[in-house]
Amino acid sequence: MIRLSHVSKSFDGGASYAVKDLSFDVAQGETLVLLGSSGCGKTTTLKMINRLIEPSEGAIELDGADVSTLEPVSLRRRIGYVFQGIGLFPHMTIEQNVAIVPRLVGWPRNRRQDRAYELLELMGLEPQTYAPRYPRELSGGEQQRIGVARALATDPEYLLMDEPFGALDALTRDTLQQELLALKARLKKTIVFVTHDIFEALTLADRIAILHEGRLEQVGTPNEILNRPATDFVREFFGKPAQQLAAFKEML
């Protein structure tokens, strides 16, 4: 379980806050989507969980342990992370990319290779074909699958995903979302997923946390949020796309 208690982050010594007084829990096996427009503090929140960014105030607990007491490098190796820009290492083969965390934690070579092949298969990429290739030889969708495979390599309990499908075309994104849902069902990971895309949030989330200007507007299941928006902002945030969608349907 991940628990944030009164977490704030200021990058300018308190003059302004990227994240202000944020508190929520992520239950075991749950997928929590951090949703908000750009600059709302969702990526900052995500990065504080594995200490890529340190909070200015408040505490973050992982399974009851304050993360600030944990060694950051080993903490990060325990948590799978899928990056906004994919962030594959261009000088490493797909196999090496997928097996990077196992290599860092010192798995033997055979086990690393087996695991990489296993994950490529899981992602629906033929291992013999893809393992020796370099990232630039893959399409955007394939690269993002590798990004997910890399995050899963040591079978971590937690996954942090930072707009992993943001740069993909609509069709590919939809495919990957469906794949992620299937994976989720099979692997039972606890996932914190950042997006600005309402439909992505509704598709993937067990619960959604809506952020606005660094503050938490509402946390709840998609149903609760759609039916009982806690603030005007939330109502507006979901209202606009609904109107657009209605207009779009009309046109069809």
Added chain:
Amino acid sequence: MLAVTWGEFLTSRLHELWLRLGEHIVLVSLSVFAAICIGVPLAMLALRRRWTQTPVLGLVGAFQTMPSIAMLAILLVLTGKTKDIPALIALTLYALLPIVRNTLAGLEGVRADVIEAAHGVGMTRRQTLWMVRVPLAMPVIVAGIKTAAVIAVGVATLSAFIGAGGLGKFINAGLSMKNTKLMVLGAVPAIILAFVVGGVISASEWALAPGRRRRKRGMAGIVMKYLATSLPLLLVAFGVVATMWNPFPKRRYEVEVTYRIGTPGTIRIATKNFTEQFIVGEMMAQLLEARTRLTVKRDFNLAGTMICHEALVQGEMDLYPEYTGTALTAILKREVIADPEKAYEVVAEAYLEQYGLVWLEPFGFNNTYAITVRAADADERGWTRISDLKDDAAELRAGFTAEFSERPDGYPGLQVVYGIEFGSVDDFDPQLMYDAIAHNEVDVICAFATDGRIAAYKLQPLKDDYGFFPPYYAAPVVRAEFLDEHPEVRHVLAALAGRLDDATMQRLNYEVDEKKRDPADVAYEFLVAEGLLKGE
């Protein structure tokens, strides 16, 4: 007036060309290797501690900005050594900037999202550096090394000025003797070497590049890749081998040796950077090779009196030819002594006492300065003595060497003693001075009394009627310590004592300066003709 064809010239120099090429490669490799060992960690430090960036880049930039000759000169003074050490330091300092700058740029230029991913998957700083930054920066780092190596090939040619090895030796000797062939022999291989070095590093970079699209290359492809990767190492290996093993025969002169005297050892002979010194140096070297058990190492063409002198005092060299007048004024800083024998005695005594150096018997010629005019002018205007110039001096153009213009026993003293002030005075390279008077660009020069061009260019030395110029009798100067171990040197070199008068030396100089012959050949022929070596 080309006395030797290119073919003959090349063949006779192959042995040395091979050696110098090897030395050049070794100089460049060692200094670039040192620069990598210093520069890459410096760049990593600058990456980690950002405040060090400005001072680090400023410092290596300053090294690069220093003129090469100035840097070599300063290192010569600082290290107190001639030859390879200051040259290596200078080359290393020059190589630093491209390596540091490129390494830093490469390490910093890695995309931010890749670095974030490295941290995110749980790499430590060190792992991020070595597993991500360094491999991704490699092409940029290698490009820096390439730039550094190519610059080093060029700068290494200059280090011959302080006596280091390499192809610069040819260029330097060519400049000293105004011998175009020798200059070309150094310059062209240096240019080719620069291209080869650049190409070889590019090939290796190509083979090493990560993430290249793999194709089915097969055995041939794999062999190609390994070959390309190891090309720089092969080049270095070639350089090392070339300095130790030479397939080309050394020029050997036929010498009939009845017996050799003394004990085995090595004698290091130095000379200054002009023709006469090379000829006399060769004579001493060949005689010692023929008649003693010593191995002779020639370090000819050192840039001037002070370097030769220091090399002996430091014990880096054992023997070189010096002139009494130079020793008296330039080294001992004493007043001019007009009497040749007195001058020799004073110099010999002071050298032994102050520097532990021994003056052996003089060769016989007096290479003093001679105020020299065109013979035609002298006839026409009736000049025979320096004092005859006094009335016409204001309309005469003088061309002197920079040294003569400065030395108290040069033009400054001449002005005082003779009361002569020339209309204009220009500084010339010693070689160009003779051309200048022959082509009517100047009217008066400070020739050397033994220069072959005095006769060849129809020049007329004027009599030093006030006895102003000190005697410049040449003699071998040798370390006393060395002479104690090898007294046979004194005995063998005594064969040259008094054997070379001014006219003989003029003739020998002329053979080299104007006929472009090799000083070694000229020296050999003289020794044979004199019956000192038994030749063909």
